[in-house]
Amino acid sequence: MANTTILALQGLSCGHCTGSVKKALDARPDVESAVV
Numbered sequence: 001m002a003n004t005t006i007l008a009l010q011g012l013s014c015g016h017c018t019g020s021v022k023k024a025l026d027a028r029p030d031v032e033s034a035v036v
Helices: 013-024
Strands: none
Touching: none
C-alpha cells in the first residue's frame, strides 16, 4: 500500500539546504522516492 506525504518546509533557499533534506529522506528505508 502506497502513501504520499507532503511536507511544507520553509527557509530552504539554497541548493545545499534542499540537497541535505533530499539526502536525509533518501537514506530512510521507508522512503521510496523524495522530491525537494
